[in-house]
Amino acid sequence: MLKIDVDIIGDKKFIKALAHLNSFEAPEAVRKSIRHTASGPAKRVISQKIRDHYKIKAKRVKEDIHRPRFYEGGFEAIIHTSYEPITAMQYGWKQKGTGAYFQIFKSGGKIFKKGGFTGIGRGGNALPWVRSGKASLPVYTVYGPSVGGMVTGNSEGGPDIRRSMTKELAEVLRKEITRRTDAMLRGFGRVTS
Numbered sequence: 141m142l143k144i145d146v147d148i149i150g151d152k153k154f155i156k157a158l159a160h161l162n163s164f165e166a167p168e169a170v171r172k173s174i175r176h177t178a179s180g181p182a183k184r185v186i187s188q189k190i191r192d193h194y195k196i197k198a199k200r201v202k203e204d205i206h207r208p209r210f211y212e213g214g215f216e217a218i219i220h221t222s223y224e225p226i227t228a229m230q231y232g233w234k235q236k237g238t239g240a241y242f243q244i245f246k247s248g249g250k251i252f253k254k255g256g257f258t259g260i261g262r263g264g265n266a267l268p269w270v271r272s273g274k275a276s277l278p279v280y281t282v283y284g285p286s287v288g289g290m291v292t293g294n295s296e297g298g299p300d301i302r303r304s305m306t307k308e309l310a311e312v313l314r315k316e317i318t319r320r321t322d323a324m325l326r327g328f329g330r331v332t333s
Contacts, residue, residue, distance in 0.1 A: 141192045149325055157318075157321040157322065157324075157325055158321075160325055161222040161321065161324060161325070165187070165324050166321070167215075169230070169317065169320040169324055170317055171213070171214040171311060172217065172320055173256050173319075173320050174175045174210075174215060174216075174217050174313065174314040175210065175214060176215070177217075177309065177312055177313045177316050178208035178217035178219060179207075179208060181312045181316075182205075182217075182219055182309060182312075183219075185303055185309050185312065186201070186205055186219070186221075187201040187202050187205070189301050189304050189305045190287065190301060191292070192301070193245075193246060193290075193297040193300070193301055194211070194231075194244060194245060194285075194297075195231055195232060195243050195244065195245065195294075196226070196230055196231060196244050196284075199228070200226065200230050202285070203222075204222035204224070204226075204287035204288070205219065205221050205222075205287065206219070206221065206222070221286075221287045221288040222286060222287055222296040223286045223289065223290050224272070224287075225283035225284065225285065225286045225287055226283065226284050226285070226286060226287070227267060227282065227283055228242045228253075228283065228284055229258075230267060230270040231243060231244050231284050232261070233256075233268040233282070234260065235256065235257055235258050238254060238255070239252055239253050239254040239256045239270075240252070240253055240256030240257060240268060240270075242254075242284075244284050244285070245296065245297070251290035252320060253268075255270050256269065256282065257269055257270075257271075259279075261281075267281050268281060269281055291305070297329050
């Protein structure tokens with residue numbers, strides 16, 4: 141789970157805006173900002189930060205980022221990610237000669253698996269398999285790290301990914317809160333009685 145705290149109490153522009161909003165409008169602006177950030181930009185930021193370190197497509201990363209759940213009356217959002225490992229096919233698995241190559245990290249080199257080949261699985265998808273001996277059986281599937289492992293920091297480069305995600309998402313949330321409060325001050329979304 142990724143926890144992002146934004147200190148908006150020290151922001152002079154936000155304090156000035158609070159003076160002009162009533163007791164319902166200020167929390168509503170923060171709640172809407174959290175909902176917007178968790179539902180939209182969070183998926184993009186998480187995918188972007190993962191792809192800075194790992195050689196994987198954005199579409200595949202976004203498949204494993206689930207819709208956010210909101211708690212504490214909308215003031216807390218939790219974005220769940222899948223812990224199911226990603227097959228080596230998504231990391232550029234290519235069959236060459238007596239084995240297969242794939243690359244997990246952008247900075248690292250290609251990994252060669254002797255006896256590796258591409259086979260069709262039960263569901264009809266292509267899977268990366270490796271023979272564990274000289275005989276045709278047994279074989280096992282090759283997996284890379286899961287998106288959940290990448291985000292929580294349990295894989296190589298994880299703490300750096302987590303730190304940069306937290307920093308960027310905090311900035312996105314701060315800008316969204318400022319934008320919402322400014323819009324309410326201009327008359328958009330205000331509750332008038």
